[in-house]
Amino acid sequence: MLVRLLYVSRAVNPEDTKATQSILDSAREHNLSNGITGILCYGGGIYLQAIEGGRHQVNELYGYIVRDQRHKDVALLHYEEITERRFGGWTMGQVNLAKLNTSIVLKYSEKPELDPYSVSGAVSLALLEELMLTASIIGRA
Template identity: 35%
Template sequence: MSLHQLIYLSKASRQLDSVDFLKLLKVARENNVNLRVTGSLFYNGGWFLQVLEGDLPIIQDLYRKIENDDRHMQAKVLYLEPANNRTFSRWTMNMINLDEEHDSKYHVLRDLLDAAVKGNMIDGLSAPVKLLKVFSDDNLFGIR
């Protein structure tokens, strides 16, 4: 088995509140620890962008479950590549709800998610590649 990173984008099928997010995070962390999956979930303006890191068959299976989850619509894989290292090695699942984060440092993530939704490039990179670069280059968000 080899380490891979999968990044997908999906539209929330309904408005989620903080209780929904806490439940989602709790279940993801419990499941992912046993599967040796790490990653981060970003939410902004009704859109999810998630990074899953782990063995290829495992993260592909998780993505299939997400595609069938009624909280998600229009799910699509934006990035699926082998990786030498985990970008989110300390997190069985991290989550940042950008609708609730008002610190200016989060504007970078909002811009990334917006670019992913629109299919735009940022600094000549696709949004998923730029996202991994942001978290690899510095620890601005303290979640590595």
């Protein structure tokens, strides 16, 4: 059974870009063999990640993520059983929010900075769709 899970979290050391890189590295390493795909947006000390895959695998990974000390305030935004993946093209695509045109973020937020904590999960999901449509997701760090 395929599921899609979306969560937000706060980086413990927002300035530490190596942390993000190492997360992406281990994500790409593990995800391939577990059938996990998705995208990770980061910037302004926020992580917004969508994860797709088997229900078992996604939950196992989410268990690791919840325990991961590199971030905190992990909060589920959206979870659903799906028929087909939407982010199937990325083992873990990345979006550097700092490099993004702020108007994309503003379209879905109160301020030009991303704040998924203050909006419905549907809004954050809509932002991810927009990122796909505007080719803002890259496959390599």
